[in-house]
Amino acid sequence: MATETIPATRSAAAGAAARPRVAGLAPEWLLAIPFLAPALFFYAVFLLAPLLGTLALSVTDWSGFNIADIEFVGLDNFRALGADSVFWQSLQHNLFFLVGSVILKTTVALALALALDQNLPFSNVFRGVYLMPTVISLVVVGIVFTLVLSPSLGLINPFLEAIGLGQLAGAWLGDPDLALPIVIAIDVWHGFGLYMFLFISRLIAIPQDLHDAAFVDGANGWQDILHITLPLMKSMVAMVILLASIEALKLFSIVYVMTKGGPNHATEVLSTWAYFQAFTANNVGYGSAILVVLLAITFVLAYIQVTRFQVQEEI
Amino acid sequence: MQRSNTIKGLVLYPVFLLLAAAILYPLVWMIYSSFKDNPAIFANVFALPSSLYLGNYVTVFTEGAMGLYFRNSLLISVVSVAGLLVFSSLAAYAFATFRFRGSTPLFMILLLGLMVPPQALIISGFKLMSILNLLDTYWALIFTYFGWTSFGILVLRNFFQAVPRDVKDAARVDGAGHWQMFSQIMLPLARPSLSTIAIFYFMWVWNEFIYPLVYMQTPEKYTIPLGVLFFNGRYTIEWGLQMAALAVATVVPLLVYYVFQKQFIRGILAGALKG
Structure with missing residues (x-):
């Protein structure tokens, strides 16, 4: 019972599902956003995006100059690796x-x-x-x-x-x-x-x-x-x-x-x-x-x- | 016990000393050779300098732009480390404090950053930077380094979670909100962890090579490792100059290592054992 009287946002130990949301207090994910946003932003844009970009580019044929020239070639590059x-x-x-x-x-x-x-x-x-x-x-x-x-x-x-x-x-x-x-x-x-x-x-x-x-x-x-x-x-x-x-x-x-x-x-x-x-x-x-x-x-x-x-x- | 220690010493010290020599000699050689002019080096590569010749250092800072590289590296390292500390401590607080759906998967995705080899990102990273119009700017490097918060988040989350409930509860009773809790209670407590992370990140950013190699095009914007490579490529037969450039590049990490050895070692252990 004691934990239920502590506002949900302040209780670190109890599971989220077990706690009722207290009226007037923001849900925890909303409170977490400003803390997480800067790290996640740079991580997503400058680490995850290039990581996914590597995957995406690997199925293309591109000389790297003009984005309009990117051509989807499926697994051709990987087939070419076999002969390289x-x-x-x-x-x-x-x-x-x-x-x-x-x-x-x-x-x-x-x-x-x-x-x-x-x-x-x-x-x-x-x-x-x-x-x-x-x-x-x-x-x-x-x-x-x-x-x-x-x-x-x-x-x-x-x-x-x-x-x-x-x-x-x-x-x-x-x-x-x-x-x-x-x-x-x-x-x-x-x-x-x-x-x-x-x-x-x-x-x-x-x-x-x-x-x-x-x-x-x-x-x-x-x-x-x-x-x-x-x-x-x-x-x-x-x-x-x-x-x-x-x-x-x-x-x-x-x-x-x-x-x-x-x-x-x-x-x-x-x-x-x-x-x-x-x-x-x-x-x-x-x-x-x-x-x-x-x-x-x-x-x-x-x-x-x-x-x-x-x-x-x-x- | 005394006798066995003597025997151990007789066996082990020669090994220790030989290995220490193998590690130190190339570095010591590099440093003392930087005080020899080129004819002196070519006359005898092993010999100690007969007099303290400073000409190499003058050239390195005048004809070579070592001062500029130094400034670039310092600027990029300080801004990057400051951002990494702020962003990773904020995120670590969130992971340690808030319970929300998806927090564990999100944390796992962040841990991925510890494993990714940087060179696997350079091709698409280069294209990304050219789309964002950031190529050949300090920001290309700084933003890239801002993406490497995983290590700091990992270490600090563990630390924040280990702060005793009593401390957190006492602050709550005093009416502290999350922002006050973070900035006035948690951060001051985390000072040792923060210094560990700072030292670790500083060494990493200072020595980082592949991103400057790919993202920087104007030599005036090179960082130390890239600048040294560029400079030494121009003076391949001027060994004295090369040695001086190398010595300049090595002095900061070595100083930081000797002053903050404890923090650095803690960083290694934290990164490896909790990763």
Whole structure:
């Protein structure tokens, strides 16, 4: 009864259906409008509209200049993708990058989180250093590493020669076999710190009692990690893998800055290929179709993430 | 315990130090090389500068328009972050307070924004901006960034929901309406969350690259990342100049990181764990 006397608009906990509307007070959705309007406006116009626009353009043929020239072509663009060998290469590169970068980031981040959780002095300093690359623009990172890897000057080749391993000197980004693995390595360099912090936050949340109990039972440090810590990290590992995968699909800047997709499409990914199609080759419809494929992959992963979260919240 | 710590240290510190070197050296190299002139760099890429040569920085700010890029980035970042804070806190209050039909689906649609890769929107976004006549204006970027409220709404909604009922009820007894409740009770309480979000958004907007690349055409309107790429494309063999431009581009995010590290880390955890 008590809740019924509180005006409906003020009660946050009770369900809307259960509460009678109090005369003279606006319904809640009306009160919510001014609070929601600005965020929803910009979200709808500048995020949702381009998102739907990408879908709409993907079934058209358009050079991008005159809106009157847009021609509806159904699924022709997607059929054309099937015959586009660069598209298939790009898709493969995206998946190779995703798998490589996710496995490396997760492994490095987890190993370091465990190592830094050993309460050794200066652990905090190292943590801070490892997270640092995350805040630096990928454009800066891309240019710096292009210079580091420059075959003529750079740091790597002269270093290899100086230590007598000159035969290992390579063309690096100019080498089609090495370019993509290098892009992966740089992405790991830039981003593993973030996931390391996610693991650390989980490690801190493990009650000390559990570790103490293991040690009382005669476990050593390794056994503690193997049988107590790691099993409790499972759900966090799964989440990091998902987050890092979604992040991996955002790949564009490093490739654009370092290789522009080259040499000879060796680092071409969906986003750079779509960018080329839309802005250089003026195939707006076709470029959009490539982006739709990218979006589809993203949403499959996002769907897994969202459904996983509901499971987690129930526990 | 003492002995095992020594062993751990003997194994782990070399790993820690090696990794720290791998992370710091390219950046430190970039910074000290920016104080060498080009012949000095080409004579020995590894060597520390023999004297503090500032010519690169002079050129970067005179022939290059680094000061202008800096100003553009600052303007766009400050306006964008301010708008994002206002819009996301307002919306978060609504989601945390009002019960109305469709609020959960609406919230889910907003969460979609966290997943969408920005580069998936550039082609139709470019057309949208040209229809709205916003291409090559700061507003093209600012409005686009205003669309990324999802993260702030998520974090603040969780915070507002966690404010104890007692606090909210006490304000109601005092006759506070929703507007007062929001601006005088909730926002001041949310200050730590707001600073977390602000830092996170600032880093993101400052470093954002793909939208300026697509939407900005006049070099005078470039933001820092695009400006650096443009500048370095003009001086491909002038490494000293390139290093100076890169150092200028890196200084703000690094400063913000060192001053607001706690907030930044909280932002990472909030964005990932509650997303």
